[in-house]
Amino acid sequence: MVDLKDLLTDLTDESEDLDALVAGRPPEDWARPTPAPGWTVGHQIAHLAWTDHVALLAATDVESFLASVTSAPDPSRLVDDGAEEFLAPPPDLLARWRAGRAALAAALAAAPPGEKIPWYGTRMSPASMVTARIMETWAHGEDVADALGLVRPATVRLRHVAHLGFRTLGHGFAAHGLPVPTAPVRVELSTPDGATWAYGPADATDRVAGPVRDFCLLVTQRRHRADLALVATGPIAGAWLDVAQAFAGPPGAGREPQAGTGAVPRDGVKA
Missing domain, CATH: 3.30.1050.10 (SCP2 sterol-binding domain)
Incomplete structure (x- = not known):
């Protein structure tokens, strides 16, 4: 079993790797389209910031989290609307993402042992929540890397x-x-x-x-x-x-084969 402290360290490292990939880039790089339809690099980071925000609510204010779920005008657009809501100029978005992920890490580190945190259609232990955040940070980091024409090396994370x-x-x-x-x-x-x-x-x-x-x-x-x-x-x-899909929710749309072209596919799934 992986220790929660070690998991949080890996989440911090995964987030900082992606942070370093986008920090200091010009606005035109943040506006690059990614494989997820309609999402730019900025949307990818905004999505991570939004998800950290709702995860923090789930860990610290269950009533507010549940209210955010039930009050969504269109549940099928919850993820897209969240990314749009958190989209901001790069310096502001980076600051919000950094503060939000730090607050979430602190809240999960302080969660009582055995606690189950409500999530979309399920409940998760703090360790499972951190693992899911590592997965999502890496996956959306791949979308960012694709948009920037980069290939990131595999890590032990x-x-x-x-x-x-x-x-x-x-x-x-x-x-x-x-x-x-x-x-x-x-x-x-x-x-x-x-x-x-x-x-x-x-x-x-x-x-x-x-x-x-x-x-x-x-x-x-x-x-x-x-x-x-x-x-x-x-x-x-x-x-x-x-x-196969490691993320919760309905079936993802997946990606089309690249047919040996080497081109990054322009259709994808937002997890």
Whole structure:
């Protein structure tokens, strides 16, 4: 089990890496379109700031959090409206994101052991909330990097995204209205330093193998399976790669294959 303090350190490091990617860039870079339809680099950071804000409400003021959910004019636009609400000139947006993520980290660090924090359609422990924030910060950071024409190296923090991706296997099927498999799946992921991260029973018939970064791109729906070096063995594993999503909520739209062009796809999903 990962210690909450260690998780919070990894969340801080993941956030600071993305912060360094955007801080000091000219306004035209913040206005670049990202793979998520209608979202610029600024929208991506605004979304993270908004999500930190509502997560802080959930952790410290449950009534206000629930009121924000029930009062939403159009629940299907909650994420887009949140990003638009928090969108601001880059210096102001950066300051708000930095303050918000620091406040959330402090609140989660102080949460009583065993507490379950309400979230959209579920309840989460503080550790699960931090893991989800790491996943989302990394995934939206990939969208930002795509918009800026950059490829970020894999870090050891991807173990959190990979673990979450494995744990949400059943959710991916359920979100798409499919029966949740009962047979186990083995996942073996190679890391840049030559290690292997493994999940699931070693004798499972259904298996997924490949680079850890590719698996994380798949479960966050940042790339289509056709553009990734993932190998699925068995019908359950094969079907999973079509529906995998590590984020909560309804099924994401996913990404279209890049068809070997090397171009960043311009349609995507906001998680």
